[in-house]
Amino acid sequence: MNAWPPVPMWHRAVPNQSGRPPLLWLVGVHGGAGTTSLAASMSWAGDAGRRWPGRIGLVRDMDSPLVVLVARTHMSGVAALEHAVLAHENDATPAGSQLVGVVTVADSARPLPTAVARRREAVEARVLDMGAEPWRLPWIEQWRELEPHRLPVWEPDAVTRPVDEGDATRTPPQPVRQVAEQIFLAARAVGMRLTDQHTVHRNTG
Template sequence: MGFTARPGPDRNHTAGTTRLDPDYWHAAPTGRFEPDPKYAPVASRSEPEPQPAPAAVPPVPMWHRAVPNSPPRPPLVWLVGVHGGAGVSSLAASLSWAGDAGQRWPARIGLAADMDSPLVVLVARTHMRGLNALLRALIAHRQHATPAGSLVVGVVTIADVARPLPISVAERRDEAEALAFQLGARTWRLGWLEQWRSYEPHELAEWTPSVDSTPLHDGDPTRTPPQPVRLLAEQILTTARSAGARITEHAHRSAGKASP
């Protein structure tokens, strides 16, 4: 059981503007994420072979209205499960600033009151079905079959058992994480959480950045999220704040250029 972060690059994104709560990222860090050397491009001495155009992929499932699972405060980031049973509901219940989008992508992105944040974190379980679904979702995003303006800021894979992955499954996870890296997203791995088996999502304690000190983990997930979840939450929040700040800055610059 545990949590592992895998770094990805910071990138500029010119997505459509959205209503993002500034309290979530007013203290956003200015540092850039360094790429993982494992996925560094390899220089080639010869001209690359021409590649056939990728086949078109169908659009991902999406909400064509405001996401109905919105908490009272507008979420900074939406958690999207790429398959059923990914763990989105339990994870979203543990993060006060994240929304549960189910298995659909938010598509109504903008400034109006009924529109949603473009920031998305994809969630999958670490079995072959889940990782294949994650890979398909990332390919769809690369081929622009996701809602216009969506920004995948990260990918979370959650262990489906408390045992090491089979080699073929581990390789598929590496493949999905490599593609996420190429798309500018960060990747995180959340280990098996036995505590989540005994509770409904609404019974789980949530983590919020407004808490000055984190209570000592006492093993009761209804009192405080397990430590791996808190560590994951801190890194997702930092990444989402940085992305939100860039989007807001871009929106302000665009509005300034449009003013007479």
């Protein structure tokens, strides 16, 4: 018997304001994790709040199975992230869910306390062992004065666009751009692998 209770999940399609199906879902492991700001900065990512998408699949009208967990870097945030990772490892997440990676978002401009840093490193090591990726987002001072609707979107092809480092309403800060690009590439690779597996299964089934 599974000792892990099921994670909070959506039992219907995840509400999506963007108008197009997201490539992946950002799931906050606690309140205030930063999923709304991150999703606002990445048009291809959806904000699932604190619940995992449960109505998932690779066919039309189903939600993407790709998930990135998001947490702040205080001890309670890292502990919640660890619990969510363990829940996935112990099959307490919706069947078919694919953990692409985790993002830890700095909760302060100050260095992490040693105990928090060590625990985060342990969680990240477990994530890597599971075949997923850990990403770290530093403190973004500009985000303190911007509501999510004022955050600019970073597209995968944005390398061809001019960069304005001085205006956070026109261009996402450089750390956000880097993490966004890495998440996109990782999610696309997992998505392509799942699609290939689905195609093989359908053709041989």
